[in-house]
Amino acid sequence: MARNREEIKPPVDYATVAGALAKSVYEGDIVNFRLLFAPFSPARQLSTELFDMPKYQYLLPDDGVVSEPRYREALDKVNQPEMRAFIQGELEANRPPQLPADLLLMLADNAVRMGKYTSAAQAYESLRIRSRMQQMFLDHANSALDRGDVPAGVRGYIISNGLAYDYAAFPEPLPAIPDFQTRALLLHADYPETPEACIAMADTGPLVQAALEYLLSPDVAGALSERPESLRLEFLAELVRQQDPHWTSFLGRYEEASTLADQFGTRLRATAGSMSLADEIQRELGEDPGRIPATLLGHTIEGGEWWQYLKELAYEHPAAALFVARQAVGDLEIIVPRHRPGSPIARALGIGAGAGVAEAG
Amino acid sequence: MSEDGYVNYFEILALDESAKPGDVRKNYKKMMKDLIMEIARVEITGERRDRFLLEMAKLNAAFYVLRDNEVRETYWRQRAEVIQLESQWREAAQNGDAATDALRRSFDSKLRHFLSRYVEEAMLEAGRDKEAVEASNWDAAHERHASRILRHYRHNLYQQILDRLPYWEITTPRIDWVEREKAVAAMLAGER
Numbered sequence: 001m002a003r004n005r006e007e008i009k010p011p012v013d014y015a016t017v018a019g020a021l022a023k024s025v026y027e028g029d030i031v032n033f034r035l036l037f038a039p040f041s042p043a044r045q046l047s048t049e050l051f052d053m054p055k056y057q058y059l060l061p062d063d064g065v066v067s068e069p070r071y072r073e074a075l076d077k078v079n080q081p082e083m084r085a086f087i088q089g090e091l092e093a094n095r096p097p098q099l100p101a102d103l104l105l106m107l108a109d110n111a112v113r114m115g116k117y118t119s120a121a122q123a124y125e126s127l128r129i130r131s132r133m134q135q136m137f138l139d140h141a142n143s144a145l146d147r148g149d150v151p152a153g154v155r156g157y158i159i160s161n162g163l164a165y166d167y168a169a170f171p172e173p174l175p176a177i178p179d180f181q182t183r184a185l186l187l188h189a190d191y192p193e194t195p196e197a198c199i200a201m202a203d204t205g206p207l208v209q210a211a212l213e214y215l216l217s218p219d220v221a222g223a224l225s226e227r228p229e230s231l232r233l234e235f236l237a238e239l240v241r242q243q244d245p246h247w248t249s250f251l252g253r254y255e256e257a258s259t260l261a262d263q264f265g266t267r268l269r270a271t272a273g274s275m276s277l278a279d280e281i282q283r284e285l286g287e288d289p290g291r292i293p294a295t296l297l298g299h300t301i302e303g304g305e306w307w308q309y310l311k312e313l314a315y316e317h318p319a320a321a322l323f324v325a326r327q328a329v330g331d332l333e334i335i336v337p338r339h340r341p342g343s344p345i346a347r348a349l350g351i352g353a354g355a356g357v358a359e360a361g
Numbered sequence: 362m363s364e365d366g367y368v369n370y371f372e373i374l375a376l377d378e379s380a381k382p383g384d385v386r387k388n389y390k391k392m393m394k395d396l397i398m399e400i401a402r403v404e405i406t407g408e409r410r411d412r413f414l415l416e417m418a419k420l421n422a423a424f425y426v427l428r429d430n431e432v433r434e435t436y437w438r439q440r441a442e443v444i445q446l447e448s449q450w451r452e453a454a455q456n457g458d459a460a461t462d463a464l465r466r467s468f469d470s471k472l473r474h475f476l477s478r479y480v481e482e483a484m485l486e487a488g489r490d491k492e493a494v495e496a497s498n499w500d501a502a503h504e505r506h507a508s509r510i511l512r513h514y515r516h517n518l519y520q521q522i523l524d525r526l527p528y529w530e531i532t533t534p535r536i537d538w539v540e541r542e543k544a545v546a547a548m549l550a551g552e553r
Binding site: 098099112113151156 | 407462524528529530532533534535536541542544545546548549550551552553
């Protein structure tokens, strides 16, 4: 059978293989990198698969990729005579392939640059340097914080934390918080019996601590606990913006939702949690109190419960979960915007910079 | 050759291989009592809770596996087999033997089975054993929390063993740590 297949299949062009390998290295994509060495890979002469097949087009570099310096760098490496001989040998051998460590290291670094931490973690793990790389990123991050370079410090903490993920490698960047679906809900596990009883209304110190634990991890938050509060605050604001490039667009929706919530703000402060409040809110908002969470999220979830809105909101804008609260409205429960008046955290993040609505307390 | 990573229940109960079931029971009860007293003495943090749960699960499993002669012999035999396979594979890899890959596969499969059976499964089963429950007060809540911890523990043991073995999935890396420091600094500076 193998002989027949070999006769039918045109010779695999190394330039095509090199391009596909260089693309996977450039994109930090360990899944595609492994696939190219797999027994069924179109890069193997003995496989029936062909690069010409439409299903493998995604493996090949397009015009946008070939002009990238990091792609060229990877391609040069793949085309080095020694590397080329090794790759061809592995693709011809009838046994599990050995992946070239040099390319894997380039791939891991590129994955870090693109925020594909599961891919980077797996590549570093194969090289047996994951924990040392994690520590190195953390050490450099701490040095950056020591000299007041908060953006570099935050970047280092995000990377070090990302390399701790044990999830299977995924070719795309993960959500900023991989298990947001449980962690955001844990912030709101108990219904706030008073407006002050929610995470958004916590004092600055505890809120910064909770935010760092939620956005990074308890370990990381612990490592930062010795730092001055002003630095922790600056760190948190930078962290939110680095994790969520679209934070500013969320702020617009937050203001809009706050305006809706402000329509019954006075009553909300006075009688939170009571049935009469629920009636009043319903009267204010007509038959659709779900407008508030839908405005926060930017779209409606059909029949969406408060926790569904919270999960999706945390996926889109992780830090948003820190500035909302649960609110009963008749039989329905929704999430509403809430933050502490004059809070330095809210100020640093641009929360409530507009009308100052949805401030409770 | 290092035996680190191949969980040794005799060591956990501070016993030698000739220990009688009575010794197993005696040491287990004493060590469990000490552990429970320590837990009562200190403030429980998340990190401590995880550590104590793991310690408790290890003691329970050691008792569960070693008190029964048949289970104990099977465990000890399987442990010896997997250690021997590691040694055979190392030797074959060193000599460039044709059987290297077959040995590596066989070792990997036996190692995974050994760790699943005697780290994760035995520890969870022991938590449902009447005598172990009586001594440790282990309940469903313990089991719920411990599942994740035991999975990580098993994963770490597996990794600990793999880390000292010859490279087979990739070529031997040549890591220049000075270059690594520079690369990390550049990435943190925002280099794309």
